[in-house]
Amino acid sequence: MNGRIGLLSNNWKISLYLLPAFAITLLLVGYGTWSAVAQSFQTIDGEWTIATYAELFSSDAFFHSLKLTFRVAILSTLLSLVIGLVMTRMLYELFKVSTWKLLVWIPMLIPHFVAGYLVFLFLSQSGLLSSLLYQIGALENRANFPVLVQEEFGIGIILTYVWKEVPFVILMLLPVYYEIDHRYSEVVRTLGGSNWDAFKTVELPWLLPVLIETSVILVAFVASAFEIPYLLGVTRPEMLPVRAYEWFYNGDWSKRPLAFSAMILPGVIALLLATLSIGAVQKHRLRMIKGRSR
Amino acid sequence: MNQLLQCRNIYKKFSNTSILQNLSFHLEEGEHFTVVGPSGCGKSTLLRCLAGLESLDEGDIYLREKSIVRLRPENRSVVLMFQDSLLFPHLTVLENVTYGLKRKKVSKTERVRQAERMLKKVKLFKWKDAFPHELSGGQKQRVSLARALVLKPDLLLLDEPFSSLDATLRESLRGEVKDLLREEGITSLFITHDRDEAIEMGDRLAVMFEGRFIQIGHPYDVVTNPSSMESAKIIGEGLALEEGFIPISKLKAIPVQDKPSIQDFTFVSGKVSAITVKNNIECYRISWELGSVLAMSDNRLVVGQEVLLSAKREEMKKYSTQKDQWGLAQ
Numbered sequence: 001m002n003g004r005i006g007l008l009s010n011n012w013k014i015s016l017y018l019l020p021a022f023a024i025t026l027l028l029v030g031y032g033t034w035s036a037v038a039q040s041f042q043t044i045d046g047e048w049t050i051a052t053y054a055e056l057f058s059s060d061a062f063f064h065s066l067k068l069t070f071r072v073a074i075l076s077t078l079l080s081l082v083i084g085l086v087m088t089r090m091l092y093e094l095f096k097v098s099t100w101k102l103l104v105w106i107p108m109l110i111p112h113f114v115a116g117y118l119v120f121l122f123l124s125q126s127g128l129l130s131s132l133l134y135q136i137g138a139l140e141n142r143a144n145f146p147v148l149v150q151e152e153f154g155i156g157i158i159l160t161y162v163w164k165e166v167p168f169v170i171l172m173l174l175p176v177y178y179e180i181d182h183r184y185s186e187v188v189r190t191l192g193g194s195n196w197d198a199f200k201t202v203e204l205p206w207l208l209p210v211l212i213e214t215s216v217i218l219v220a221f222v223a224s225a226f227e228i229p230y231l232l233g234v235t236r237p238e239m240l241p242v243r244a245y246e247w248f249y250n251g252d253w254s255k256r257p258l259a260f261s262a263m264i265l266p267g268v269i270a271l272l273l274a275t276l277s278i279g280a281v282q283k284h285r286l287r288m289i290k291g292r293s294r
Numbered sequence: 295m296n297q298l299l300q301c302r303n304i305y306k307k308f309s310n311t312s313i314l315q316n317l318s319f320h321l322e323e324g325e326h327f328t329v330v331g332p333s334g335c336g337k338s339t340l341l342r343c344l345a346g347l348e349s350l351d352e353g354d355i356y357l358r359e360k361s362i363v364r365l366r367p368e369n370r371s372v373v374l375m376f377q378d379s380l381l382f383p384h385l386t387v388l389e390n391v392t393y394g395l396k397r398k399k400v401s402k403t404e405r406v407r408q409a410e411r412m413l414k415k416v417k418l419f420k421w422k423d424a425f426p427h428e429l430s431g432g433q434k435q436r437v438s439l440a441r442a443l444v445l446k447p448d449l450l451l452l453d454e455p456f457s458s459l460d461a462t463l464r465e466s467l468r469g470e471v472k473d474l475l476r477e478e479g480i481t482s483l484f485i486t487h488d489r490d491e492a493i494e495m496g497d498r499l500a501v502m503f504e505g506r507f508i509q510i511g512h513p514y515d516v517v518t519n520p521s522s523m524e525s526a527k528i529i530g531e532g533l534a535l536e537e538g539f540i541p542i543s544k545l546k547a548i549p550v551q552d553k554p555s556i557q558d559f560t561f562v563s564g565k566v567s568a569i570t571v572k573n574n575i576e577c578y579r580i581s582w583e584l585g586s587v588l589a590m591s592d593n594r595l596v597v598g599q600e601v602l603l604s605a606k607r608e609e610m611k612k613y614s615t616q617k618d619q620w621g622l623a624q
Contacts, residue, residue: 189367190345190374191394191445201393205384241305291383292425293573 012224033267042260044254050258062262064237069266072154072229072239073222076161077215083162085207089199092177095170108167112160116231123148149232156232157239161222165170173207174212180206181292205288209281216277220270224263240266297359297480298323299344299449304353306339306505313339315505318444321449321481326472328496328513329485330529336505337485341451344483345374357448368397375455379428379434385427387413387437388422394445412440415474432463439471443478450475452484456491468494489529493517501525522613533561533587533603537610544609547578547591547601558604562587566599 043049056062087104088095095101107115122128130145139145149156185198193201229239238246240262247259299321306314306361313336321327331337342348344355346367355363362370366442373394381390388409395405397453413419416436435455442450444481455471456464472495475482484495492499492513499513501524509516510524516540520526526534532541550563564582571577577588589603 181380183376183378184382186345186347186374187368187376187380188393189347190372191441192368192397193393194368194397197397201382205382287425287427288383291381291425 036260037264040257040264042257044256052261056223056258056265061144061237062243065240065243065262066265068152068154068237069223070219070242072157072161073219076158076165076222077218079162080165080218081211081215084166085211086174087120088168088170088173088177089203092174093173100173102172107169108171110164111227112164112225113227113231115160115164116228119156119163119172120149120232123156123159124150150234152234152237154229154233154239159217160228160232165218165222168218169214176206176210177203205284209285212277212281216273217268219273220266223266223270236245239244296323296474297321297459298325298357299483300356300359301344301463302354302356304343304355305351306336306343306348307351308339313505314343317506317554319500319507319510324479324480324481326484326495326497327476327500328492329483329500329507329549330487330489330500331485332528332586333487335502337487337502338453340502341453341483341485344449345372345451346370347374352615371449373442373445373447373449374451374453375438375442377454377457379426379431379438380381381429383426383562386423386425387418387429388465389584390426390437391422391441391444393441398445408444412444415443415477416440416470426453432467435459435467436470439474443474443480446478446480448481450480450482452482454486454488457486457488464491471495489517492529499529500525500530502530503528519611520613526613527585531588533589534585535561535610538612540605540610542577542590544587544605545587545589546604547580547589547593548604549593549595550600550602552593559607560602560604562603564601566595566597566601569595569597589597 002270040052041048041050043051091100095104120127124130125142125147126143127145127149130139130142132291133139134142148159163211180203182202184202185195188198188201189195224241226241226245229242230245233242244259244262247255247262297320301317301319304317305312305316317336317340319327329337329340333486339348342553344352346362346369348363350363353363354361358369362372381387382393383394391409391412395408400408410419410422413422418433418436418438418440421429421433421437428438429437435458438455440559453528454469456467459467468491484492486492486495494513496513498510499516500507501516501520502507503524509521516525517531519541520530520534520563521537523534523536526532526539530539532539532543533545546558547566548558548560559618562580562582564580564586566578567581567586568579569576570579570588572588575590578601579586580589580601587603591601595601
């Protein structure tokens with residue numbers, strides 16, 4: 001009985017400690033989300049309607065933006081995961097030294113709009129890289145430098161996100177690598193498996209939950225972030241956050257519910273992905289933790 | 295019997311510390327060879343070198359008369375079983391046991407058949423669909439053994455596989471494992487720091503000290519007739535002294551107030567630190583500032599009682615200096 005009382009009081013204590021953070025999140029994010037959802041279902045006069053969503057789904061421009069948004073989000077997430085995974089796999093011993101770790105994490109300290117500006121400065125046709133190549137004679141004309149920013153595919157946007165997100169992937173994967181019992185890899189080898197088998201059997205099952213969670217975070221972030229596509233994207237098609245920004249800030253206030261609905265949609269997709277992925281990885285993770293030899 | 299494994303003059307260093315020093319030995323086909331030695335003497339490194347997980351600095355290893363030192367671990371017919379079961383936690387028992395067969399491209403039907411046969415042998419067939427976290431420590435270690443044996447390796451290396459289990463389970467598993475190894479005709483090299491385990495598991499026993507074998511022989515001979523003081527301290531059942539060894543059966547603990555008989559010689563004086571039963575005989579652990587030993591007594595002793603350890607002088611066995619073909623004292 002005493003134990004129960006002790007546990008209860010401990011739970012209360014934890015709840016109390018978490019209350020300020022929870023209250024702020026609920027007030028700011030919760031209220032903001034609720035307002036956005038409410039306004040997406042209202043006319044400018046405050047009447048409830050689903051007409052905004054009907055208009056959104058009948059708009060070709062919206063679907064072009066949606067396609068571009070998820071193409072950029074998925075490609076930059078996949079590239080970040082692969083590069084981050086390879087770097088962590090190769091260098092996790094080196095990352096035990098804080099200097100190396102800090103060096104890799106530098107891009108995380110730089111704001112996204114600064115990163116976008118840097119990419120523009122370096123990779124545009126009139127940028128530093130094309131100038132350098134032109135100066136050393138590798139390019140006859142600076143116009144021959146490939147168009148990497150402000151083009152329809154979103155190469156510049158993808159490159160910027162990859163540069164920014166790789167350190168985040170490493171940050172997420174490093175603790176997992178330090179937790180893996182590498183004797184399992186030796187077991188694989190003595191049972192006749194190759195290094196690749198060892199990766200598939202030992203490392204991947206531990207990494208999978210984190211890779212899935214990280215990819216959901218990255219897709220949700222990239223699909224809803226505004227600064228980089230605004231700096232490095234083209235006018236048409238633009239990514240959803242840019243389109244939403246335009247609908248919100250142009251002179252026609254009747255477009256404001258469209259701005260909200262355009263951003264709620266990726267939000268709902270991200271929420272669905274998060275719910276599905278948590279459900280999928282939780283059982284796997286528990287089995288791994290309980291079943292390991294320690 | 296044919297020679298299965300030959301290790302010739304192997305050396306291994308980590309930084310500037312020599313771990314294996316000019317180690318040479320051989321194993322016969324179907325033999326169970328046990329290596330006993332204190333922690334840090336190089337036992338595990340020896341197994342890792344044989345499995346290919348560590349490279350040698352010098353020397354050669356022959357398996358069926360072919361050098362294997364340049365082969366990767368996956369290309370040697372040698373399986374290493376670790377102290378912990380190290381079952382893959384996300385795979386079922388059956389998937390764990392079939393794992394190695396799958397790597398060897400054995401068809402699914404055949405690998406399931408072989409794995410199920412092996413699971414029946416280790417009495418875990420009904421657990422085949424369970425995950426490792428649903429098994430006890432002993433069951434996990436039996437699955438690990440099945441996973442190794444199903445591959446029918448030329449050589450099975452066992453690195454203190456029972457050390458993480460409780461004493462009762464350890465004793466029952468020893469017998470089971472030895473029977474299974476015999477049934478399957480697998481040659482094994484078993485390392486341990488547990489004296490009783492070393493004696494029970496091996497057809498031959500090697501005593502390892504500071505990276506070399508200091509004695510190899512039949513377990514009974516090694517235990518009753520150690521070739522050096524180091525060997526006597528590690529494996530001998532009795533009192534290890536500079537000049538020789540007195541087996542436990544000849545050693546008597548006498549209360550200090552009783553005078554030893556005229557033929558008896560007192561070697562050590564100490565105190566009773568524990569009372570135990572060995573082979574249904576009450577034994578006393580006698581401790582003194584330099585060590586401790588088990589001894590019998592004609593008297594009923596109590597913990598803390600001061601005693602003299604005595605024996606007839608002629609019962610002391612001098613350490614042998616005769617060398618065998620491997621340069622070891624016999």
